[in-house]
Every structure is written in C-alpha cells, then in structure tokens.
Amino acid sequence: MSENIVNSKKNAGNYAADLVIDGNIVGLGTGSTVLYTMERLSYRIKEEGLMIKGVPTSYQTAVRARNLGIPLTTLDDFPKIDIAIDGADEVDSDFNLIKGRGAAQTRERCVAAAAKQFIVVVDESKLTKKLSAVVPVEVIPFALAVLCDKVKSLGGNAIVREGVKKDGPVITDNGQIEVDCDFGEIDNPESLETELNNIPGVLSCGIFTEFKEKTVVIAGNATGIEIL
Numbered sequence: 151m152s153e154n155i156v157n158s159k160k161n162a163g164n165y166a167a168d169l170v171i172d173g174n175i176v177g178l179g180t181g182s183t184v185l186y187t188m189e190r191l192s193y194r195i196k197e198e199g200l201m202i203k204g205v206p207t208s209y210q211t212a213v214r215a216r217n218l219g220i221p222l223t224t225l226d227d228f229p230k231i232d233i234a235i236d237g238a239d240e241v242d243s244d245f246n247l248i249k250g251r252g253a254a255q256t257r258e259r260c261v262a263a264a265a266k267q268f269i270v271v272v273d274e275s276k277l278t279k280k281l282s283a284v285v286p287v288e289v290i291p292f293a294l295a296v297l298c299d300k301v302k303s304l305g306g307n308a309i310v311r312e313g314v315k316k317d318g319p320v321i322t323d324n325g326q327i328e329v330d331c332d333f334g335e336i337d338n339p340e341s342l343e344t345e346l347n348n349i350p351g352v353l354s355c356g357i358f359t360e361f362k363e364k365t366v367v368i369a370g371n372a373t374g375i376e377i378l
C-alpha cells in the first residue's frame with residue numbers, strides 16, 4: 151500500500167473516531183481504515199476517559215478491539231446503536247456502496263441497519279461515479295449452485311473466493327461461503343442488491359444502497375479529509 155493511501159485511510163479513520171461522544175454504542179466495521187478509527191478510539195478511551203462500547207462486525211475486529219482496550223457489547227444488548235463506522239470497497243456519487251472484501255458484509259449490514267448514523271471511511275481512491283467492483287455474496291453451501299446460476303442469468307460471473315493460507319473456499323465468520331460476483335459496471339445497484347439478497351440461501355450481498363439517508367462519507371486524502 152502506498153504511503154499516500156496509508157495516510158488517506160488514517161486521516162479518514164481518525165476523523166471518524168472524533169465524531170464519537172461519551173456514552174455512544176459504536177458499530178465497529180472491518181478492515182484497514184476502521185483499524186485507524188479503533189486505534190484513535192483506544193487513545194481517546196485511555197487519554198480522555200471516553201466511555202463507549204463497540205459492536206464488532208467480525209471476529210478480526212473483535213480481537214483488535216480487545217487488544218486495543220475497547221469495551222465490547224452485542225446487538226443482543228443494544229439492537230439500536232448510536233453510530234456505525236465502517237469502510238467500503240467502492241462508493242458512488244449517490245452513496246451506493248460495495249463492501250465485503252473482508253467477507254464481513256452480512257454482519258456489517260446488520261450493524262449499519264441498527265445504527266442511527268452510518269459513517270463510511272474510505273481513502274479517496276474508492277470514490278467512483280458508477281459501481282463496478284466485484285460484488286461479494288455470502289451464501290449457504292446448499293444454495294451455491296443456485297446463486298451461481300442466478301448471477302449468470304443477471305449477466306455476471308460468480309467465483310467462489312479461495313482461502314490464502316487454506317485450500318478451498320473462504321469460510322466466513324458465519325460458517326458460510328463467500329462468492330465474488332463480477333457484473334462489470336452496475337447500472338442499477340438497488341435492483342441488483344434486491345435480486346441478490348432475495349436468492350434463497352443468500353445471507354447478504356456486498357451492495358449497500360439503503361442507508362443513504364443516514365450516511366456520511368469521509369474521504370481521506372494524503373493531507374486531510376473531505377466530508378461528502
């Protein structure tokens with residue numbers, strides 16, 4: 151990762167952490183940008199006595215939060231939360247998102263849906279006019295072929311994500327399979343999201359179009375941030 155991208159992620163992540171106030175229940179997204187948010191929250195907890203609880207969106211985030219001394223809670227205890235901070239793989243000009251590079255989009259969707267405010271932290275290279283990144287989809291193995299068939303009928307190409315230090319498919323935190331679906335440029339993200347999420351056996355695809363009204367995008371650059 152270039153120094154520019156690292157600084158851009160850091161600037162966006164840090165800015166988002168400073169939006170959190172005492173008493174907040176905070177959705178903690180997954181990925182490298184949110185890690186900067188969590189590091190800054192950890193600093194604020196230790197140095198400023200900030201009192202918060204985090205709801206992690208993945209196993210990795212839970213481990214990182216524990217190591218950073220961020221107290222954790224669950225959606226069982228707080229079905230409604232104050233603010234969720236999460237990264238994205240692509241953000242279009244209407245605030246439609248593609249998420250799920252980390253295969254965490256199902257829990258990320260649950261946490262974003264539960265939040266009053268959804269803060270998306272990205273480096274500015276993630277901003278695009280039109281979504282065109284690969285769309286991750288989490289599916290139960292029983293429905294894998296059905297999903298692949300449906301993706302084909304929608305003009306896409308589905309590839310089961312392979313593990314890096316494991317042979318075979320990536321098994322998600324929910325014990326399911328992650329499938330990367332390439333549709334090229336996406337003309338209608340809302341309808342594609344609905345089509346994919348409605349396939350029986352799909353837990354969640356990585357297109358997020360329904361949180362626009364509560365979304366603030368913080369796009370980091372090498373020297374600062376832009377709020378969109």
Ligand SMILES: O=C(CO)[C@H](O)[C@H](O)COP(=O)(O)O
Pocket residue numbers: 179180181182183184236237238239248249250251252253254255258
């Ligand atoms: O959706 C995600 C994980 O499932 C991440 O939020 C997204 O991939 C962005 O990650 P990063 O901040 O590392 O670029």
